[in-house]
Amino acid sequence: MGANTSSKSPPFDENEDVTFDHFEILRAIGKGSFGKVCVVQKNDTKKMYAMKYMNKQKCVERNEVRNVFKELQIMQGLEHPFLVNLWYSFQDEEDMFMVVDLLLGGDLRYHLQQNVRFQEGTVKLFICELVLALDYLQSRHIIHRDIKPDNILLDEHGHVHITDFNIATMLTKEIQVTTIAGTKPYMAPEMFNSTKPTGYSFAVDWWSLGITAYELLRTRRPYHIRSNTSTNEIAHVFKTATVMYPAAWSTDMVSLIKKKGRLNCDPTFELEEMILESKPLHKKKKRLAKKEKDTSKNNSSQACHLQKHLEMLQRDFIVFNREKVRHHHDDIQTITLAKSGGAYKDN
Incomplete structure (x- = not known):
């Protein structure tokens, strides 16, 4: 009994915000013009996901913030067995993150x-x-x-x-x-x-x-x-x-x-992320600490303009947690069933 209890994942805390620190980065599997994708494992549940992360500064410079926000807004309202579903979205000083279903069969x-x-x-x-x-x-x-x-x-x-x-x-x-x-x-x-x-x-x-x-x-x-x-x-x-x-x-x-079992992707993505990538995920904490010091020294008008847009992005970013949504939905169903319990008993 004791062994079984200790092996279970800790219970879900609906008040806790999911962040980058809740995941272990396993490997990189792809990249786009300003976004990259890696395989991650959530620390508490041990579930595997694909994590897409997009550099904020590049998104601002390429005028892509609106598209990212629109994608987040659409995906948080969808859930279907034949879609790649969004599970979490969060941000830090550098990147925006989207954690979605992991599909290992390749495109x-x-x-x-x-x-x-x-x-x-x-x-x-x-x-x-x-x-x-x-x-x-x-x-x-x-x-x-x-x-x-x-x-x-x-x-x-x-x-x-x-x-x-x-x-x-x-x-x-x-x-x-x-x-x-x-x-x-x-x-x-x-x-x-x-x-x-x-x-x-x-x-x-x-x-x-x-x-x-x-x-x-x-x-x-x-x-x-x-x-x-x-x-x-x-x-x-x-x-x-x-x-x-x-x-x-x-x-x-x-x-x-x-009328109208293996990972199928290019293995060079892994090498590029771990060896050639200038801002690898596993060095993020040190990089952010250094960035905070450097930002205080740079007061140019261009830097201030960029900083203003980054602050707006930080403020308007859509944070999403499907586990929390499901948990809330289950609570509503439980309350509804409890209120209508008499009718169910009569039937």
Whole structure:
């Protein structure tokens, strides 16, 4: 009895703020222009997560703060088995952190680059799971706007999960969505109207899903569109191109597309983070202490302007804790059941 009790994780304290110190950094697995991703383990529960961390100064300099806040706002309201769900968000002086589901199967782009040929039955399963996820997003009035193999991760059981809500947007009755956003080869025709901006809706995600499904089956996309292809060229491609469907594909699959245990990542990310990275996570505490001393010495107008924006970011950042949300929800359910206990007993 005593041994079992001592091996349990400490109980969750809903008043405690989750911070960087609550996690052990295990390894780096990826990086973007101003954000990096590593595998972490939470100290109390021993659960594994992926931690994305974004440098505040770079976000301010590249005018990306609004996108980060928007992504946080959207993700804290979502939870679905075929999404990469947000668990915690917090910040320190240097970085903003997002802790999400850890998926060890790699993204579908990685597998395409490894010359994996997906069977039709496998792609059908992927489509079904992605349709459920997109239907859920639509029920929450969310357009993802960047569905592509790069943003679809596999778990260890082979199920797919949509990630990266950096350019997602919320569709409302009051505001029409007209902004051109996404990755050109996967963007729907209605997003390329060159004469006047026209509103678009959830259908753009279904189009991207169709392009993705075609690419998974054939290892190339149905239209010859690249990231540097001009809007006029893209419009011409959509008008003139004929999409080829191999004879080996089932009629059901063609009809559908017409309607619309190891870590799979590049191991050089680990080397870059631990050896070449100028600001590695494991040296963060010493670095922040030095930064505090240096800041007091620098009083230039440019530094003051940057500092002002960083202070605004610090103030407006959205802190989130899914465990706390769930705990609060469970309490409400318990109270509700207790109040209606008499009715349940009668039944």
